[in-house]
Amino acid sequence: MVGPAIGPIRRSFAPWNDPGVKPFIEFRHVTKRFGEFVAVDDLSLQIYEREFFALLGPSGCGKTTLMRMLGGFDEPTDGQVLLDGQDLGGIPPYRRPTNMMFQSYALFPHMSVWDNIAFGLRQDGTPKAEIKARVEEMLALVKLEKFARRKPQQLSGGQRQRVALARSLAKKPKVLLLDEPLGALDKKLREETQFELTDLQMKLGMTFLIVTHDQEEAMTVADRIAVMDQGRIVQVATPAEIYEQPNSRYVADFIGDINILEGHLAPAPPGSTRLECAATGANVEVRQETAAPTGGQAWFAIRPEKVRISLDAPTDPSVNAVRGEVWDIGYLGDVSIYHVRLSTGATLKATITNATRLVERPITWEDKVWLTWSHDAGVILTR
Amino acid sequence: MRKGQSWFNTTSVALGFAFLYAPIIILVMYSFNDSKLVTVWGGFSTRWYFELLQDQAMLDAAWITLRLAFVSATVATLLGTLAAITLVRFGRFLGRSVFSGMIYAPLVMPDVITGLSLLLLFVALGVDRGFWTVTLAHVTLTMCFVAIVVQSRLVAFDRNLEEAALDLGCPPFKTFLVITLPLILPGVIAGWMLAFTLSLDDLVIASFTTGPGATTLPMKIFSQVKFGVTPEINAISTILIAIVATGVLIASLVGKRREVERQKAERLALRGG
Numbered sequence A: 001m002v003g004p005a006i007g008p009i010r011r012s013f014a015p016w017n018d019p020g021v022k023p024f025i026e027f028r029h030v031t032k033r034f035g036e037f038v039a040v041d042d043l044s045l046q047i048y049e050r051e052f053f054a055l056l057g058p059s060g061c062g063k064t065t066l067m068r069m070l071g072g073f074d075e076p077t078d079g080q081v082l083l084d085g086q087d088l089g090g091i092p093p094y095r096r097p098t099n100m101m102f103q104s105y106a107l108f109p110h111m112s113v114w115d116n117i118a119f120g121l122r123q124d125g126t127p128k129a130e131i132k133a134r135v136e137e138m139l140a141l142v143k144l145e146k147f148a149r150r151k152p153q154q155l156s157g158g159q160r161q162r163v164a165l166a167r168s169l170a171k172k173p174k175v176l177l178l179d180e181p182l183g184a185l186d187k188k189l190r191e192e193t194q195f196e197l198t199d200l201q202m203k204l205g206m207t208f209l210i211v212t213h214d215q216e217e218a219m220t221v222a223d224r225i226a227v228m229d230q231g232r233i234v235q236v237a238t239p240a241e242i243y244e245q246p247n248s249r250y251v252a253d254f255i256g257d258i259n260i261l262e263g264h265l266a267p268a269p270p271g272s273t274r275l276e277c278a279a280t281g282a283n284v285e286v287r288q289e290t291a292a293p294t295g296g297q298a299w300f301a302i303r304p305e306k307v308r309i310s311l312d313a314p315t316d317p318s319v320n321a322v323r324g325e326v327w328d329i330g331y332l333g334d335v336s337i338y339h340v341r342l343s344t345g346a347t348l349k350a351t352i353t354n355a356t357r358l359v360e361r362p363i364t365w366e367d368k369v370w371l372t373w374s375h376d377a378g379v380i381l382t383r
Numbered sequence B: 001m002r003k004g005q006s007w008f009n010t011t012s013v014a015l016g017f018a019f020l021y022a023p024i025i026i027l028v029m030y031s032f033n034d035s036k037l038v039t040v041w042g043g044f045s046t047r048w049y050f051e052l053l054q055d056q057a058m059l060d061a062a063w064i065t066l067r068l069a070f071v072s073a074t075v076a077t078l079l080g081t082l083a084a085i086t087l088v089r090f091g092r093f094l095g096r097s098v099f100s101g102m103i104y105a106p107l108v109m110p111d112v113i114t115g116l117s118l119l120l121l122f123v124a125l126g127v128d129r130g131f132w133t134v135t136l137a138h139v140t141l142t143m144c145f146v147a148i149v150v151q152s153r154l155v156a157f158d159r160n161l162e163e164a165a166l167d168l169g170c171p172p173f174k175t176f177l178v179i180t181l182p183l184i185l186p187g188v189i190a191g192w193m194l195a196f197t198l199s200l201d202d203l204v205i206a207s208f209t210t211g212p213g214a215t216t217l218p219m220k221i222f223s224q225v226k227f228g229v230t231p232e233i234n235a236i237s238t239i240l241i242a243i244v245a246t247g248v249l250i251a252s253l254v255g256k257r258r259e260v261e262r263q264k265a266e267r268l269a270l271r272g273g
Helices: A009-013 A063-071 A112-122 A127-141 A157-169 A187-204 A217-220 A240-245 A249-253 B007-031 B045-054 B054-089 B094-109 B110-125 B130-154 B157-166 B173-202 B205-208 B216-223 B233-272
Strands: A027-034 A037-047 A053-057 A078-083 A098-101 A175-179 A209-210 A224-229 A232-237 A259-266 A275-276 A282-286 A297-302 A308-310 A318-333 A335-342 A348-352 A368-373 A379-381
Touching: A009 B173, A027 A063, A037 A063, A037 A297, A037 B157, A053 A063, A053 A217, A063 A078, A063 A098, A063 A209, A098 A157, A098 B157, A112 A127, A112 A157, A127 A157, A127 A379, A157 A187, A175 B216, A187 A217, A209 A217, A209 B216, A217 A240, A224 A240, A224 A249, A232 A240, A232 A249, A240 B216, A249 A259, A249 A297, A249 A379, A259 A282, A259 A348, A275 A297, A282 A318, A308 A348, A318 A348, A318 B130, B007 B233, B045 B054, B045 B233, B054 B094, B054 B130, B054 B173, B054 B233, B094 B130, B130 B173, B130 B205, B130 B216, B157 B173, B173 B233, B205 B233
Parallel strands: A053 A209, A053 A224, A098 A175, A175 A209
Antiparallel strands: A027 A037, A027 A078, A224 A232, A259 A275, A259 A297, A275 A282, A297 A379, A308 A368, A318 A335, A318 A368, A335 A348
């Protein structure tokens, strides 16, 4: 699925930064209760047209409920859901301009691939010739032309996934809802399909909303990600912002691997923050403004790949540096993860990219090493 | 790991089958008996089958029984399916446990009680007893069996299929007709067949609720046996057994063919083309 160059489009696409652009989908103070259980808790969120938006969180965080409220399968207990300026309250799923791709695919087992894709178009009374053209277009899009007459149970998992996708796209919905769409595929196929999905979304110029618990999947496909926890949104940002500037320990820990060290804020010159950190036995300096008061509890978070590991002492005295001993090494092929035990007993993780074929490790078990990082490598978190 | 059959296993299987099937085999054998005495073999003959064709009362009873079974099974299937859907799909509603209890009550109620209470009801209402009262009684009896069979099918049904249809613009009732019903149809048909068979061989409830001109086959046979078994009864029983056996055979053949097709489809899918 090679279309026009997507680089320039993706690079400049940021309607959420433009106050003049109206949101396409809007959740306004939405609450959903199932009996005593609060699945979604006073949540507000704006999603823009042509955006590929991901709801990310552990199971039970309310992300699927949020999506089902947009599809019309659940009604909010409180608050409003708007699509393209229209309040969706009380509109049943069969009258909503959204289509959903289900986690289980939900292909009709008694219908052929062709009839599955044509099902939605037939409900609208679309003329026969138009249905035929549209179904063929969809089959070509997902490369299943040869399988039109097959029944779903005669297809492999990957093919079923594509039929489900074609069926949900056939009616050209205003929003496509994807509920863990790749969950049932094996890792390799999943990675391929992730890129296919982004290309497809670009090509069709549609708004996609994906629900997933897989952070890599969300990072790969989405323009923006909402990280959810217990019915609330913790952070909404681009994948890079979520990864590099998490706003809380929850987000930092949920996405990727990270070292988190506890400490207290110490007085620092303007434009920077100093953390008294018992775990490192030294102060950590970060180039970042912090609003929290001096003496307050805070955490320093740094990704393992941003920690430099070396046998020699740093020449630049201004960088953050601590000493330790290599405790364990995890060899993952592309990178190696070093667990370094500091004299205080704390352990820090640092990764090294294995750029050359490994004959002998330059740094090995029980070596005394220096861990260093620059002032803008990590972040200070106050919650 | 193939072991030789032990004498114990062989004997127990033989005894078990003998216990189940010896009476039937004897019954079938004696239907071809030339002698008028049921217990004395007088040579092979099909005369009782021809005699049966002349016996208008017996043929009438058979016809009534079939009609009754057909009508009551159809009504019971309709009501039983609706009951199953209500129980599975409508979640908790006021009186749900009472409703489900009432539906399953006829399952454990002795036939005599069901028959007697229905008789008392019909008498109290002053209804003329006959074909329709028996039909009604059989619907009451067999509906719960249909409900159970359909319910098990519905529980295994993926709700997402219905949601997908709704999502694609199909209104709820049409969704039920084009998605749900075709997929639970095997359960509905099985329920119908069960209801049909139950109605076909019911003696007790039919005896209580019947009236003039509505004598079913089991009633007819039972009343004749009181005056001694004639080989004619053996003949009609043999025909019934043949019909039931054919039905079972066809059902299992269809099931087997489906299984073969399913395996073929899976192989096709695995090869990815």
